Amino acid sequence: GRPWALQQVAHELGDASAPSIPEGIVFSDMITGHYEAMLTFYGVQLGARMARKHLGWYMDVANTPVALRREVLTATDTAQVLRLIPLATTERSAA
Numbered sequence: 001g002r003p004w005a006l007q008q009v010a011h012e013l014g015d016a017s018a019p020s021i022p023e024g025i026v027f028s029d030m031i032t033g034h035y036e037a038m039l040t041f042y043g044v045q046l047g048a049r050m051a052r053k054h055l056g057w058y059m060d061v062a063n064t065p066v067a068l069r070r071e072v073l074t075a076t077d078t079a080q081v082l083r084l085i086p087l088a089t090t091e092r093s094a095a
Contacts, residue, residue, distance in 0.1 A: 068087060
């Protein structure tokens, strides 16, 4: 849920520049791209199942409400998940 974490650690150790931490629609677009890439790489059925843990981590960062989180993680239709990702992850900038 935090792909920038390694660069952040390196920055704190003085070995790298500060990471750009995405927020709002940029964060949502990053998650959508990751989800779509997993569906392409693993196939729809396995990719959707494997992506759930990643979506959960992203929603932890976004402070997604429990009911919406449950809806995303239990959806069986990938199109529905893609519609829900922006709703579940764009509140991060307000958190």
